[in-house]
Amino acid sequence: MCFKNLPIEFDVHGQARLREDWQAVPVSAGGGDHDRVAEAIARGAQLRDFDIDPVTRVAGALAFHTIVDLQNRRVVDARTEAALFRGYEVILKGRDPLDAIHISSRACGVCGGVHATCASMALEMAFSVVPPPLAIIARNLAEGAELLYDHTLHLFLLAGPDYSEKIVSRTSPSLWARAQRVPAPRAEGYGMRTIADIMRGLNPLSGPLYREALDITRAAREIAVLMLGKYPHPSTIFPGGLGTEASTHIFNQVLGRIVRLLDYAKKVVAIWDDLLNFFLTEVPDYSRVGERPANLISTGIWDDPETYDASYARCSDWGERRLATPGVLVEGELRTTRLAAVNLGVEEFVDHSFYKRWEGHRFPADQHGSPLSPFHPWNKETIPDPTRRSWKEKYTWGTAPRWDREPMESGPLARQWITSVAGKLQNEFIRAVPGGLEIDLPRGETPATTLRWMIPARPNTLERNRARAFHIAYCGMVAYTFLLKAFEYLRLGKTAMATPYTVPTNETLGVGFWEAGRGTLTHHVVLDGGRIANYQILTPSTWMASPRDPFGVPGPYEEAVMNTPLLEEYDSPEDFTGIDILRTIRSFDPCMPCTVHLYAGGRTMHRDATSCACALED
Numbered sequence: 180m181c182f183k184n185l186p187i188e189f190d191v192h193g194q195a196r197l198r199e200d201w202q203a204v205p206v207s208a209g210g211g212d213h214d215r216v217a218e219a220i221a222r223g224a225q226l227r228d229f230d231i232d233p234v235t236r237v238a239g240a241l242a243f244h245t246i247v248d249l250q251n252r253r254v255v256d257a258r259t260e261a262a263l264f265r266g267y268e269v270i271l272k273g274r275d276p277l278d279a280i281h282i283s284s285r286a287c288g289v290c291g292g293v294h295a296t297c298a299s300m301a302l303e304m305a306f307s308v309v310p311p312p313l314a315i316i317a318r319n320l321a322e323g324a325e326l327l328y329d330h331t332l333h334l335f336l337l338a339g340p341d342y343s344e345k346i347v348s349r350t351s352p353s354l355w356a357r358a359q360r361v362p363a364p365r366a367e368g369y370g371m372r373t374i375a376d377i378m379r380g381l382n383p384l385s386g387p388l389y390r391e392a393l394d395i396t397r398a399a400r401e402i403a404v405l406m407l408g409k410y411p412h413p414s415t416i417f418p419g420g421l422g423t424e425a426s427t428h429i430f431n432q433v434l435g436r437i438v439r440l441l442d443y444a445k446k447v448v449a450i451w452d453d454l455l456n457f458f459l460t461e462v463p464d465y466s467r468v469g470e471r472p473a474n475l476i477s478t479g480i481w482d483d484p485e486t487y488d489a490s491y492a493r494c495s496d497w498g499e500r501r502l503a504t505p506g507v508l509v510e511g512e513l514r515t516t517r518l519a520a521v522n523l524g525v526e527e528f529v530d531h532s533f534y535k536r537w538e539g540h541r542f543p544a545d546q547h548g549s550p551l552s553p554f555h556p557w558n559k560e561t562i563p564d565p566t567r568r569s570w571k572e573k574y575t576w577g578t579a580p581r582w583d584r585e586p587m588e589s590g591p592l593a594r595q596w597i598t599s600v601a602g603k604l605q606n607e608f609i610r611a612v613p614g615g616l617e618i619d620l621p622r623g624e625t626p627a628t629t630l631r632w633m634i635p636a637r638p639n640t641l642e643r644n645r646a647r648a649f650h651i652a653y654c655g656m657v658a659y660t661f662l663l664k665a666f667e668y669l670r671l672g673k674t675a676m677a678t679p680y681t682v683p684t685n686e687t688l689g690v691g692f693w694e695a696g697r698g699t700l701t702h703h704v705v706l707d708g709g710r711i712a713n714y715q716i717l718t719p720s721t722w723m724a725s726p727r728d729p730f731g732v733p734g735p736y737e738e739a740v741m742n743t744p745l746l747e748e749y750d751s752p753e754d755f756t757g758i759d760i761l762r763t764i765r766s767f768d769p770c771m772p773c774t775v776h777l778y779a780g781g782r783t784m785h786r787d788a789t790s791c792a793c794a795l796e797d
Contacts, residue, residue: 302691
């Protein structure tokens with residue numbers, strides 16, 4: 180059995196059921212949320228608040244509260260605050276099921292197509308409708324394009340400036356001095372002589388790598404537009420297919436852009452490998468920045484067009500045929516690759532969130548008869564309960580999702596790690612090898628090459644960014660794979676793009692298993708009388724920006740920051756910028772707003788959103 184903490188037991192007939200002590204504390208919680216602040220004070224540490232409110236990113240509103248011990252260079256405590264209630268789940272209740280696609284798309288302007296697709300898949304399960312193979316291929320191509328955009332945006336426009344000349348020269352002058360002397364190992368792949376040249380390339384607005392990425396993101400978006408008709412918020416997605424044209428002319432336009440992006444992927448991997456290896460070689464303690472256990476979750480993406488049937492009964496079978504394998508790792512151990520088990524293990528807690536705990540247990544079991552927790556998304560209700568913020572009690576609009584009552588990280592690192600250890604991937608260009616993945620990239624303007632990504636010892640800030648760099652190549656070759664399949668279906672005359680559907684009037688359940696660039700995304704829907712009775716969205720940032728759970732266990736952002744040594748160079752508290760904290764938060768690629776204000780023990784520090792990391796001013 181893959182669950183160790185979820186309170187499930189088996190009777191004498193082998194039937195699973197929820198134990199009566201379903202609120203029992205998980206074994207992994209240990210002593211819970213012990214008071215690290217009190218312990219630090221008892222040791223004589225001089226502590227100070229360091230608040231980042233909000234943290235810059237692309238959308239949403241996230242604040243981060245820390246207590247730091249600058250003398251001993253450690254973070255004593257951390258709290259993640261999602262500062263904005265948006266209420267899509269409340270808005271959708273009672274509506275026509277098709278509204279879910281277009282309303283949930285507005286949850287994010289960057290990845291609205293991902294939400295629309297996930298909503299359509301939840302409805303496909305509820306409606307029992309299966310798209311034609313070419314429609315599945317087209318949405319797989321759109322997904323690849325969205326991830327190619329997201330990862331390029333993150334590495335060069337959002338997180339990249341944290342590793343630029345402007346930031347490194349200010350926060351780590353000695354490291355910057357060494358970067359100017361260290362040759363770039365693969366300079367021939369990107370035309371830069373030293374590591375310092377890479378850092379200059381990442382300077383916001385002026386750096387050549389920053390500016391090139393702006394152009395590359397356009398090419399990726401154009402592929403999404405070719406598949407989905409427009410972006411953001413495509414209106415062509417519906418249960419059972421897509422409302423766009425499939426033709427050789429369209430797919431030829433996609434091909435030219437994919438070839439260009441594959442050439443770019445070779446360059447990206449070389450740049451980030453060289454840059455991150457420099458940090459780890461010069462200051463080995465960077466391997467501890469943002470470190471946390473290998474608790475990873477992925478629902479997988481990219482369906483096989485002949486296997487996907489949208490059913491919950493066979494979701495584990497079609498899930499394992501995806502070109503990124505679904506699954507869960509706990510402490511590096513693979514627990515499952517079955518989508519049904521991934522779904523069963525999910526719970527969502529609100530003890531430290533601005534919501535009321537709901538009553539009742541509408542669905543004691545899933546469609547297989549397997550027990551569902553009262554805290555499972557199909558049982559959850561969204562009941563806003565705004566109150567005064569308290570770090571000890573309620574402090575965020577985010578919830579605390581857990582799998583088997585463990586906090587989970589998702590994203591490219593999880594996707595590649597799980598796909599590698601599961602060993603189920605069947606693809607001509609990407610293969611699992613001992614301890615990692617190999618990706619074959621064809622010749623374009625640059626020679627053909629094989630990239631090898633290796634599983635790190637533990638997740639950390641730098642390895643999240645490295646995985647994202649390799650994932651550009653991974654996504655590119657997945658897109659290339661499905662493009663070849665598209666041409667084959669066109670040759671065979673299999674050009675259908677939609678299957679008719681009927682909205683059921685009886686009570687029915689559905690779940691969309693999909694992923695955004697930053698990680699796992701699920702939409703759980705309950706339909707009754709042809710209307711939405713309940714709708715629950717779990718985004719990757721909900722998983723990773725979660726607060727403490729009822730057992731006192733911090734969420735992934737909080738845990739990673741509390742494990743982070745403060746390596747920047749400062750002579751006084753006034754010099755401290757918190758760059759190691761910021762790099763760690765950004766390594767998860769969270770959704771954030773535009774302008775940042777940092778409160779640091781009586782000081783407010785402003786950050787210009789165009790740089791995402793620069794222009795720190797007292």
